[in-house]
């Protein structure tokens with residue numbers, strides 16, 4: 001068996017080990033319906049051919065109105081705590097979470113940004129280079145859903161088109177039930193489809209769906225990183241002395257050098 005790589009410290013905790021592809025929250029607004037890892041990704045993981053993916057951090061940026069629960073969501077996942085008291089995020093903060101996905105180490109750097117208007121210019125400086133953008137809103141406050149599109153646009157402006165996975169996350173699920181919850185979710189799913197985002201409802205208070213959500217984020221980001229790495233390496237020019245081996249079939253192609261008479265003693 002291939003030993004698991006541990007580039008950034010000790011091995012990951014058991015609840016950060018992802019062996020099967022995590023499922024969506026609702027097929028009505030999901031980024032992809034596959035239930036297994038991409039074939040090329042599985043094969044690369046089995047061969048241990050994931051390049052530098054295990055050594056890099058994938059950036060996740062969480063945006064949304066103040067008080068929607070961004071910090072609580074991140075703290076529930078990363079520290080398994082919930083704080084009832086509101087303490088505004090000033091500018092930005094981040095956590096690093098290490099996973100093992102399909103046997104390969106993988107890390108997310110999760111950026112918590114301030115929702116307060118006066119800190120927005122500080123926070124927006126950190127949007128660049130995101131692989132994942134999570135737009136959070138409060139399921140009990142429809143205004144925060146209305147603002148979600150603007151938050152997403154601001155974050156996308158700092159990133160390459162098509163470079164980010166987008167998620168729309170309704171927070172404080174514990175405060176809603178029955179028809180009220182269904183209605184809030186239906187509106188959110190509609191917006192998620194317009195935004196081309198995947199939709200999730202979560203509760204940082206009870207922990208409902210929090211781990212499943214971040215596992216999904218990690219798996220999708222991991223897959224894309226592996227596929228991009230495979231593509232980059234297959235299109236990279238061959239490096240002499242770089243450790244690549246080529247099997248030559250038949251006669252070598254004619255190059256200016258091949259016109260010279262070959263001599264076994266020639267260096």
Ligand SMILES: Nc1nc2c(ncn2[C@@H]2O[C@H](COP(=O)(O)OP(=O)(O)OP(=O)(O)O)[C@@H](O)[C@H]2O)c(=O)[nH]1
Pocket residue numbers: 064065066067068069070071072073083084085086087088089090113114115116171172173174175202203204205206
């Ligand atoms: N009932 C309930 N309350 C929550 C939940 N998540 C957060 N809260 C409460 O909502 C308030 C705001 O939470 P924060 O996580 O600080 O909000 P934020 O979006 O990070 O706010 P800013 O840092 O100002 O952008 C706090 O009082 C939390 O206790 C939840 O899942 N359920």
